Amino acid sequence: MKLLVLCALVSAAAAWPNFGMMADSPGGASDAQKQHDVNSILWKIYDKIRDPHLEQLSHTFNPLSGHYDDGGVSARRLMQELNDERLLEQKHWFSLFNTRQRQEALMLYDVLEHSTDWDTFAGNAAFFRVRMNEGEFVYAVYAAVTHSHLTEHVVLPPLYEVTPHLFTNSEVIQAAYKAKMTQTAAKILSRFTGSKSNPEQRVAYFGEDIGMNTHHVTWHLEFPFWWDDAHEDHHIERKGESFFWVHHQLTVRFDAERLSNYLDPVDELHWDDVISEGFAPHTMYKYGGYFPSRPDNVKFEDVDGVARVRDMLILESRIRDAIAHGYFTGRDGSVISIRDTHGIDILGDVIESSTYSPNPEYYGSLHNTAHVMLGRQGDPHGKFALPPGVLEHFETATRDPAFFRLHKYMDNIFREHKDSLPPYTKEDLEFPGVSIDSIALNNRLETHFEDFEYSLINAVDDTTDVEDVPIDAVISRLTHNDFNIEIGITNNNGHEVMAAVRIFGWPKYDNNHVEFPFNEGRWNAIELDKFWIKLARGPNKITRSSTQSGVTVPDVPSFQTLIDMTDEALASGSALHLENYESGLGLPNRFLLPKGKTEGMEFHIVFFVSDGTKDGAVEGLHESTTFNHYGCYDGKYPDNRPHGYPLDRRVDDERIINGVSNFKAVDIKVFHVEDN
Incomplete structure (x- = not known):
């Protein structure tokens, strides 16, 4: 695979061209048309839809008239929630770890996933784009495009150009607004958080890398903890084991980066000890304020409405006890052995915990709850009504060095199980x-840092009366x-x-x-x-x-490059070749x-x-x-x-x-x- 470094200089016209449907692929539209519609629906997510056809659909499409393989059950459920005004308002932060917000996003995911033709998929996307919370909408679309058979060959635009606020320092966002207001093209230098007095700054290039952030969120989109076989068309094999492995690899890679910067491997986190490293995210929500900071040497506190510290210790004890005994107890009282090759898969499901966990009522959700517990330590009792912390978003979690301490802690639990198995002969x-x-x-093997540019056009507010000017962030990133x-x-x-x-x-x-x-x-x-x-x-x-x-995989082309390639394919009637980027895992x-x-x-x-x-x-x-x-x-x-x-x-x-x-x-x- 080839490393693809593309500068994202995005400028959009007041209206997108509308091309007719071509029924040369499943779902009633060409792959190029599907790519065009996904591009259009995700462009300037906080503003009006620019594509005339999709904009019209947002007013005229009736979700209850679509074609679905669940008989329209999902569409009726979501429409009921919408009509009852129970959905989260627009221009409000969204977190997948918020139970109600996740449920709403998955309601839309179900509608899109159960759509059996492209007219229904695109119509629903347009209709709910202007009526649902933007964060919920983006998550639902990304999840649906990832898993729907209708979008098997669609490549999702890089998230750091769709929702730049989650990947970009706030001072860069503010500079982007100034460039927009003054109509001045800009390339804004973005630096990593912290200062040279903070040793963790030496490895900030790893956790804050937008490609690393994208890798993390992409994996969790492909292997979501909410995946339920009862509502999907296939079982994801070895999902729990893959959860272990992808985070194990992040942890050992982080330790290697630390050693290359003369730092010791990261220490594991302990619930009854202090969180030694603080973190100031230097990032802000599009709507909802700044991401909370955490000072040094904070001792874990109970988080209201989430869990108590002693609850986390109890869950950990139950899991370690199961490892020592070599089996988990299912919710029906059955004995589920883990003293074999398949045991790591069950353990991963339990620790995450995904819907595959055999007994979540007893073993809990160590990983997901831990993310919220750690993310809320800046305001554990809601005294300041702060929005969720970086640990409560897969897009931002690796920015915090405590993420790697948290996963070193869980990695050591996985190692207890692996070390309980007999060595290979x-x-x-x-x-x-x-x-x-x-x-x-x-x-000779050589690494170095290079400058990379990505577009901030979608970070700033917009109006069709004022033309876009190129506004890019320039960051330094590791390569070889x-x-x-x-x-x-x-x-x-x-x-x-x-x-x-x-x-x-x-x-x-x-x-x-x-x-x-x-x-x-x-x-x-x-x-x-x-x-x-x-x-x-x-x-x-x-x-x-x-x-x-x-x-490894190559970088996904910039949003503007995807737009240009798609429009060229549609205009010429040729095939759109994005095969190298279909898997971003x-x-x-x-x-x-x-x-x-x-x-x-x-x-x-x-x-x-x-x-x-x-x-x-x-x-x-x-x-x-x-x-x-x-x-x-x-x-x-x-x-x-x-x-x-x-x-x-x-x-x-x-x-x-x-x-x-x-x-x-x-x-x-x-x-x-x-x-x-």
Whole structure:
């Protein structure tokens, strides 16, 4: 996959062109038409719809007349709520962790998801766009486009250009308003929060990166905790395990960034201890005030209407007790064993807690409640009527360093379970007849910072009487030079075999330059790549580019680029090719390598080749260019092995894994090049 860096210079005309429907795809419209309508409905979300056709639909469409696969039940329910004036007003903050607001957003999601043709989908989107709270509307549209079969090939515009307030410092937003009022094109430099007197500032580039924020919210859109099989058309396989893995990877990557900046790995959070690091978000809601700050050394307090601190300790105790016993108790009293490969999936469902949790009444919702508890510590009793904190939005959560302390705490609970499982034996690890002979890099591994621009047009208030001028934020972000890895593998089986190749790496030394033992290092391993390939008889030379990594994705094109590409396809009648951006689940490609050091930072890189026929859960993985290890479109998980295999279980004696021929480790250095 290629890293795509696009400057977002957005200027919109007073009205969008209206193109007729073309019934060459499911749902009664072309993919280009669907993309056009989604673009239009999300453009300037707080202002009037600019597309004439959709604007007309917002007045004339009747949701009760649409075509649905649930008989119109969802549409009738939402219309009843609307007519009874029970929906959240417009120009008010929205949080998915607010139960009532989430219910309202999901009512609209249900209407869109159950629409069986594009006229119904687009008509509902236009109708409710002008009647529902903007935050609820955006969430519902993003969730519906992510999961609806009608929008399988639609690419969602980058959220940081749809709702820039959630991703951009308030002083930059204020400067954008000034540029708008004075009709002066502007490129506004955005800096990270904090100051040099705050050690956490050294790694702010990671948690505050808009690509990282987008990755986090995208994952939670693809694997939502509210997903209910009873109302959806498929089961999401291994959702709980994927919840563990994606947050585990964020945590170990954050620790690697800390080590590259001469900081110790992050400490876990404790409910009965102080939150040592405060945080000033420097961000504001479009409507509803500033995000609350939290001073240093705050001791956890009960949060009115959410939970008491002792409740969180009780839930933690119940979960740890289940891990120690090796089973959870279902709500019907059944015993659900977790002493197997599948146990991590159940544990993830319990900790989050998703609707898949076997007993949420007893084990609670540790993760979701913890986000609210931590987010409200600036105003736990509602004395100042502050809006939700950054931890109460997936878009903003990673900005707060305490996010990583919270997930280190949960990650250690997951590790308790993983360490309770027996280590892999030599027989579990061997791939008979296959050996890794050599590993080589084609060039020095280098990271650096680059400037990136994105549009703030949708951040400022608007009127059709005043033309837009380009207003962009300019931020510094981490990236790396592309590189190739050459892997020499010999297949002595006498016939072609399918192989799965897995690549991990971890910092070789801690902040005191003490080498991590193998068992500690493997738990901190960063997944760098995973792919399937056919090995011919005899020696094989595999060249793998960093741009091909199965764990990363390219940046989505800017909103204006999506608009231009879509309008061009519609005008010419040609196909719209956005295939490279249809899955946004992975990390940004530029984050594949952790930041290095000027003198070079040593990493221990391990390569493991296993039987691809046994490991693959779907066909054709060796031919797939869109494989992403978080799952397939229909919820099917493509790999039979656990996330992190073969490093997911404890290694009591590293000679066992080092002794198999299909495993090989090398030490490499990652260099960081400072700006001249």
